[in-house]
Amino acid sequence: MTVDFSTPRTIAFQAGERNVFFHILTACNLHCSHCYINPEQHGNTTLDKETIFAWLKLFARENQKTNLILLGGEPTLHPDLAEIVEKAKKMGFATTVDSNGFLHHDFLKKTHPEVLDYLSFSLDGPTAEINDPIRGEGVFDVCVQGVKDALALGHRVSMIYTVSGKNIEYLHLMPALLKELGVQKFFIQVIGLRGESAKESDGLQVNRTRWFDVVPEVAREVAKMGISVTWPKVYLADDEKFECAGNVAENYFVFPNGRVYQCPLCEDHPIHSLEIVNDRLVTRNGLTEKQFFGLNIEEGCVMNKLLQPDNICYKNGKVENKISCCMLKQEL
Numbered sequence: 001m002t003v004d005f006s007t008p009r010t011i012a013f014q015a016g017e018r019n020v021f022f023h024i025l026t027a028c029n030l031h032c033s034h035c036y037i038n039p040e041q042h043g044n045t046t047l048d049k050e051t052i053f054a055w056l057k058l059f060a061r062e063n064q065k066t067n068l069i070l071l072g073g074e075p076t077l078h079p080d081l082a083e084i085v086e087k088a089k090k091m092g093f094a095t096t097v098d099s100n101g102f103l104h105h106d107f108l109k110k111t112h113p114e115v116l117d118y119l120s121f122s123l124d125g126p127t128a129e130i131n132d133p134i135r136g137e138g139v140f141d142v143c144v145q146g147v148k149d150a151l152a153l154g155h156r157v158s159m160i161y162t163v164s165g166k167n168i169e170y171l172h173l174m175p176a177l178l179k180e181l182g183v184q185k186f187f188i189q190v191i192g193l194r195g196e197s198a199k200e201s202d203g204l205q206v207n208r209t210r211w212f213d214v215v216p217e218v219a220r221e222v223a224k225m226g227i228s229v230t231w232p233k234v235y236l237a238d239d240e241k242f243e244c245a246g247n248v249a250e251n252y253f254v255f256p257n258g259r260v261y262q263c264p265l266c267e268d269h270p271i272h273s274l275e276i277v278n279d280r281l282v283t284r285n286g287l288t289e290k291q292f293f294g295l296n297i298e299e300g301c302v303m304n305k306l307l308q309p310d311n312i313c314y315k316n317g318k319v320e321n322k323i324s325c326c327m328l329k330q331e332l
């Protein structure tokens with residue numbers, strides 16, 4: 001069988017697919033320059049395990065696959081994370097933990113690979129020289145060691161690289177590192193102007209030409225090595241239809257203060273459409289993100305136009321490419 005590495009698939013929003021991004025705390029041992037956590041909006045609580053179990057029940061479905069991504073802050077700072085993962089698996093979730101690589105509380109030793117579908121590590125550079133100015137001194141080495149330890153114990157490992165103006169020119173060095181380490185999946189993300197990035201956004205956003213010059217080619221290189229790779233669509237071609245995930249998919253971004261968003265771009269603003277009150281999921285009235293999902297504009301995603309318009313290109317007053325929903329991905 002020949003594999004076509006030249007034609008990426010757009011992963012259309014699939015009816016019935018559900019993703020729950022559960023921030024069980026907002027505390028972190030690092031201070032990454034682009035961190036999207038915003039304690040003013042997301043709180044600084046560490047949820048206790050009983051509350052986490054009660055909230056998980058709100059999203060568990062017996063007959064519908066639900067992907068659960070446990071994150072923070074740094075989720076391994078939670079002393080009960082291993083037990084939480086095990087319980088979530090028993091409840092039927094496909095489980096992922098997103099870590100900065102520090103793997104506190106002996107998380108690896110306490111967690112059997114059978115209950116954790118993926119352990120995902122974040123690196124924003126192929127070397128310490130690129131990664132550490134963004135994520136912190138010494139972080140590259142700790143994270144790489146964490147990847148090695150996880151693989152040695154039989155965990156499935158993925159890696160996330162958040163592309164910005166600070167590191168796009170080094171993305172092409174990632175395939176060799178992924179191969180050397182034995183990582184199974186690679187997620188390329190694009191910087192969003194939220195949290196810390198919104199405060200100091202100069203030079204962070206990547207324009208359309210640079211994105212197309214670099215990202216698809218690196219993705220092809222990764223795929224050729226037999227590593228699955230996913231990256232955001234960002235720009236739609238003329239014949240591609242714009243869809244807002246808020247209307248056609250089920251994504252929940254849950255924060256420890258009980259806010260539940262359906263659009264990640266809205267997370268810096270108190271316009272969440274749902275909230276958890278007394279362990280019940282309730283719909284909020286008034287102005288919420290929901291009202292934005294239905295707006296139809298030439299530029300595509302309304303929240304992108306409002307919050308990070310610099311990535312929209314116009315020619316003779318017309319939009320060159322609509323901006324896709326940030327949840328729309330391509331894969332090889």
Ligand code: SF4
Pocket residue numbers: 028029030031032034035036037072073074100
């Ligand atoms: S590791 Fe994650 S949560 Fe912690 S500072 Fe970095 S981006 Fe923020």
Ligand code: SF4
Pocket residue numbers: 243244245246262263264265292293301302303304324325326327
């Ligand atoms: S990113 Fe844009 S298109 Fe996607 S859910 Fe949010 S508002 Fe809708």
